[in-house]
Amino acid sequence: MSAIEVLALEKSYGELKAVDGISFSVTKGEVFSLLGPNGAGKTTTIEVLEGLRQRDAGQVKVLGDDPWTKGYDLHKKLGIIPQGFTFFPKSTPREAVIYYATLFGVKVDPDEILKKVILEDASKIWFENLSGGQKQKLGLALALVNKPDLLFLDEPTTGLDPQARRNMWEVIRGLEKEGHTIMLTTHYLEEAEVLSDRVAIMNHGKIIIDGTPKEISEKFGSGERLEVRGDEKLADHVRQKTGLEVSYDKGLVSVRLRDKSEAVSALSSIDQSGLPWSDLRTRQDSLEDIFVRLVGGTIEEEGTFSQASGAGPQDKGTRAKEER
Amino acid sequence: MASFNRVIADLKVFVRGYTRNKVGLFFSLVFPIILILLFGAIFAGGGGPVNVYVQNQDGGLASTMFLKYLNNNSTTTVTLVANGQDFSQFLLAHSANQGVFIPENFTNEYISHQSVNVTVYSNPADTSSPIVVETVGSIISQMNLQGAQVMYHVGVQQDNIKSQSYKYIDFLIPGLIGFSVLTSPMFSLVNISSEYKKTKLFKQLSLTPLTKTEWLTSKIIWYVVLGMISFVIMTQVGAALFGAHLDYALMIIPFLIIGPLFFVSLGMLVGTISKSVESAAVVGNLITFPMMFLSGTFFPVSQMPMYLQNVAHVLPLFYMIDGLNQAMIYNNFGQALFDVEVLAVLSVIVFVLAVVFFKWRED
Ligand SMILES: Nc1ncnc2c1ncn2[C@@H]1O[C@H](COP(=O)(O)OP(=O)(O)OP(=O)(O)O)[C@@H](O)[C@H]1O
Ligand SMILES: [Mg+2]
Helix, strand or coil: CEEEEEEEEEEEECCEEEEEEEEEEEECCCEEEEECCCCCCHHHHHHHHHCCCCCCEEEEEECCECCCCCHHHHHHHEEEECCCCCCCCCCCHHHHHHHHHHHHCCCCCHHHHHHHCCCHHHCCCCHHHCCHHHHHHHHHHHHHCCCCCEEEEECCCCCCCHHHHHHHHHHHHHHHHCCCEEEEEECCHHHHHHHCCEEEEEECCEEEEEECHHHHHHHHCCCEEEEEECCHHHHHHHHHHHCCCEEEECCEEEEEECCHHHHHHHHHHHHHCCCCCEEEEEEECCHHHHHHHHHCCCCCCHHHCCCCCCHHHHHHHHHHHHCC | CCCHHHHHHHHHHHHHHHHHCHHHHHHHHHHHHHHHHHHHHHHHCCCCCEEEEEEECCCCHHHHHHHHHHHCCCCEEEEECCCCCCHHHHHHHCCCCEEEEECCCHHHHHHCCCCCCCEEEECCCCCCHHHHHHHHHHHHHHHHHHHCCCCCCCCCCCCCCCHHHCCHHHHHHHHHHHHHHHHHHHHHHHHHHHHHHHCCHHHHHHCCCCCHHHHHHHHHHHHHHHHHHHHHHHHHHHHHHHCCCCCCCCCHHHHHHHHHHHHHHHHHHHHHHCCCHHHHHHHHHHHHHHHHHHCCCCCCHHHCCHHHHHHHCCCHHHHHHHHHHHHHHHCCHHHHHHHHHHHHHHHHHHHHHHHHHCCCCCC
């Protein structure tokens, strides 16, 4: 049975079509990621599903109900972290959990919930003094208070450092194992790949691709890539000599191979360039490559492109931006 | 469907936040006391009767009688000025704000029923001057009646009913109670409601079973409690330090409940219909400041020019402060009841508007 059904959903802000006729469904027990750059329409979509925004057109069913008209009752069955979760600055996580429990009229052990999201050490710190990661975890803790059937997590790890992000993944994976249905949005390809059963890539209000990470790779991936460390001149050289699709990012020259024979010509052009190079390797085209190709590299947060390198400092930048 | 538990839970979180924020506490509890101390000290200084300089060029029977009246009452005392002096020069030299001049032929003219004037010098900027003008006026009219040999039907009781205790501080305390019942919920709610809208906290709360009315109710409860606490503190401080004479009538209670209800709702309404935190603050100030000064907070409305009095009568805070004055000073419960009714009607209207315009979620 479907937890979420969306058919031809549209939502505009004045002239701007933020969501432009998207359709998808999420089955129970599944983790579904909406992946896209800033302004793609992810939050708008998820807020329509949460009953916070009224749609202009299309059909939406969440746990069998229309979220806009049945919102008040539906919310008792949903757990939600809104984008940029905040709470009363002078409340502690423990008080926050008790507050939510009373609002929902449920009995919970606040310490148990805080432990589940790995926040027990900060249970008595005022919200305004929590770190970004701890704040997000409190958001998750509150989303869990009412033992929801369905979780909406809007960018649960944006602004967190790599360590805190992995920490959050850990928690979300734990919830997956318990069989929660989760819909999340993210800018991070790695996150979508690691966490979700299915991914929809969204841009300019439209879903461009939809499927399991593996399906997407097979369908839209080009297969293999040949990569060497080198400079931008090398990338230009290979592109000119072979006519192949070559990308360059932070000292990494990456050649897309449509055919095994192309590997030979790529390698020989690298060799003939006379430029320094090192660390030859080949790898499978990842979701990231597809994403960059499809979305056209219009993501503001460049750090999200490269998985291992550069994530740290980039993250700091993002965080500072969000804190104004 | 309102749930008592949810209101209490929300109240708890709000009160914790409130009391943990030292600045907020300062403004709601300490600031009014500072105002009492300040204004009390400024105006309570001349506590006793007002000193009036008198130059009596007459010395006859009528002027002696006049001076006796002017000296033997609770509001004024007389200091005689030697006849050789230029009286207005003297007043200037002594920085005196009030003086009375009795002309040479006063008694003769009075006895022969000719019209004659005493001159009252006064300073409109001085709060004591009206007292002197009024006292002189009433003595003169008494003398006129006697001079005309009219039989007394209505006498003036020299016992001074209660007016003896009408000191500035007596008006100041109810005024400042009104002031704090206005300012702390208004400033706070205008800010909270626009801020929560901006940070999306309202949106988050809308995802819980808490309703708008429950949320607003918990704020009202808190500001009623806070209002009562500051009521007790302020009346005690006023009585202890400045000897304010105030009656603790039951009639005060409806004001302490309806007042916060009104201003919490008004603050909410302003914050909720404003587009940004900044514009909310501007609109809030535009509403709050005139009300703060023109509603009888720092001085009785009756001392203001007529057109400003008319303005005061459309300000809700006027009814709050007038009601408190009527209940605590004059024991005029009929008027207080009228004031409370006006406030109650306004409160219901503003509360309903606030709930209607207050949006958890956008479309
Ligand atoms: N309340 C609003 N009024 C007007 N335009 C809006 C509003 N909310 C969003 N938009 C616009 O709609 C588009 C989609 O916004 P949305 O927040 O859904 O994007 P998103 O995919 O969540 O982006 P991000 O990754 O930055 O959170 C953006 O261009 C945004 O500027
Ligand atoms: Mg978003």
